[in-house]
Amino acid sequence: MAKISLRNIEKRYDATLVLHDCSLDIADHEFMVLVGPSGSGKTTLLRIIAGLERVSGGEVFFDDACVNDVDVGDRDIAMVFQNYGLYPHMSVYDNMAFGLRRRKLATADIDARVRRTAQLLDIEPLLARRPRQLSGGQRQRVALGRAIVRDPAVFLLDEPLSNLDAHLRVQMRAEILKVHRAVTATAVYVTHDQVEALTMGDRIVVMNGGRIHQVGTPGELYDRPVDRFVASFIGTPQMGFVECHVERIADRLELTTPAARIDLVDRDVQLQSGNRVTIGIRPECLALLSDADAQSADVAVRGTVQVVEMLGAEHYVHVATDGGALTARVPRHQSVKVDETVTFAASARDVHLFDADTGRALR
Numbered sequence: 001m002a003k004i005s006l007r008n009i010e011k012r013y014d015a016t017l018v019l020h021d022c023s024l025d026i027a028d029h030e031f032m033v034l035v036g037p038s039g040s041g042k043t044t045l046l047r048i049i050a051g052l053e054r055v056s057g058g059e060v061f062f063d064d065a066c067v068n069d070v071d072v073g074d075r076d077i078a079m080v081f082q083n084y085g086l087y088p089h090m091s092v093y094d095n096m097a098f099g100l101r102r103r104k105l106a107t108a109d110i111d112a113r114v115r116r117t118a119q120l121l122d123i124e125p126l127l128a129r130r131p132r133q134l135s136g137g138q139r140q141r142v143a144l145g146r147a148i149v150r151d152p153a154v155f156l157l158d159e160p161l162s163n164l165d166a167h168l169r170v171q172m173r174a175e176i177l178k179v180h181r182a183v184t185a186t187a188v189y190v191t192h193d194q195v196e197a198l199t200m201g202d203r204i205v206v207m208n209g210g211r212i213h214q215v216g217t218p219g220e221l222y223d224r225p226v227d228r229f230v231a232s233f234i235g236t237p238q239m240g241f242v243e244c245h246v247e248r249i250a251d252r253l254e255l256t257t258p259a260a261r262i263d264l265v266d267r268d269v270q271l272q273s274g275n276r277v278t279i280g281i282r283p284e285c286l287a288l289l290s291d292a293d294a295q296s297a298d299v300a301v302r303g304t305v306q307v308v309e310m311l312g313a314e315h316y317v318h319v320a321t322d323g324g325a326l327t328a329r330v331p332r333h334q335s336v337k338v339d340e341t342v343t344f345a346a347s348a349r350d351v352h353l354f355d356a357d358t359g360r361a362l363r
């Protein structure tokens with residue numbers, strides 16, 4: 001069991017700072033996901049937790065002990081990588097037993113642990129096989145098994161599912177969570193896939209450019225992104241953004257563009273006439289309306305249909321407005337054609353507001 005604290009972590013490679021002042025608390029037995037685009041610093045942060053990289057600044061704590069000077073072998077962690085890292089000349093059983101034998105555990109104890117773990121992962125019939133005689137999904141299970149058989153305090157996973165096909169990835173996500181529930185370890189899981197992050201994380205850390213943008217539960221990140229980067233990275237299809245400026249009309253503030261009318265009556269935000277604001281609306285919050293009905297909506301946006309993607313039960317309709325692009329989820333029975341001019345309505349409470357210059361959410 002371990003809680004992990006990162007305090008003001010910096011990492012420099014020569015003159016380049018790749019992690020900027022990263023602070024994070026991971027609770028005991030939490031499943032924490034680090035997500036962000038390629039190059040955002042996720043793997044570097046994971047390797048720092050593992051002890052495979054030294055920090056250039058800041059401190060790493062396991063429970064209340066600073067582990068900055070503790071070697072990887074003494075940190076009570078186990079890692080699972082994208083490329084499995086199994087020993088090809090050893091059976092599945094020996095791959096799983098290897099670390100335990102090195103720690104000189106009794107043979108009967110090793111056997112009990114390997115069999116219990118194999119049962120948990122449904123790989124008992126494979127114990128005598130070599131890695132090359134396994135499918136990708138089976139290899140990934142063995143790699144997981146080899147990590148959890150050691151009963152570590154911390155379980156670190158770096159893109160463990162990226163070599164698997166889409167169907168198997170979905171199945172293995174559920175398996176990894178099942179395994180995590182069955183053990184006491186704290187888990188830190190790196191992925192560039194926001195769907196994986198949303199479906200797996202107790203909490204998620206969103207990273208970009210070596211910085212932590214936001215830490216929160218999947219619901220918090222989806223409903224209350226702190227900035228435009230998090231808003232656009234979390235959720236698929238992406239949130240759409242339209243640039244507006246604020247106008248005072250009689251006693252009310254309205255956001256206007258030639259394409260949109262947004263009534264801010266009930267929003268508790270400090271805006272002045274003339275401010276530039278970016279609005280963000282998620283695809284499921286837009287409803288296709290006739291122009292007449294749109295008059296009574298809090299928010300109405302006009303645009304031209306660029307692309308219609310058919311997804312079975314619904315369409316994704318991509319619309320260009322003169323302030324930016326929006327995507328809407330439209331039920332299949334509502335027919336929409338490319339080049340058509342359409343009006344979408346949304347409720348004011350579903351509109352996210354961002355400072356157009358800094359990208360910070362306005363609340």
Ligand code: ADP
Binds near residue numbers: 018039041042045
């Ligand atoms: P991610 O896991 O999010 O894709 P990484 O942590 O691998 O990102 O990399 C973050 C940044 O650090 C990248 O710009 C990468 O090029 C740089 N980087 C990673 N490892 C090294 C290294 N050993 N030497 C120099 N730069 C590195």
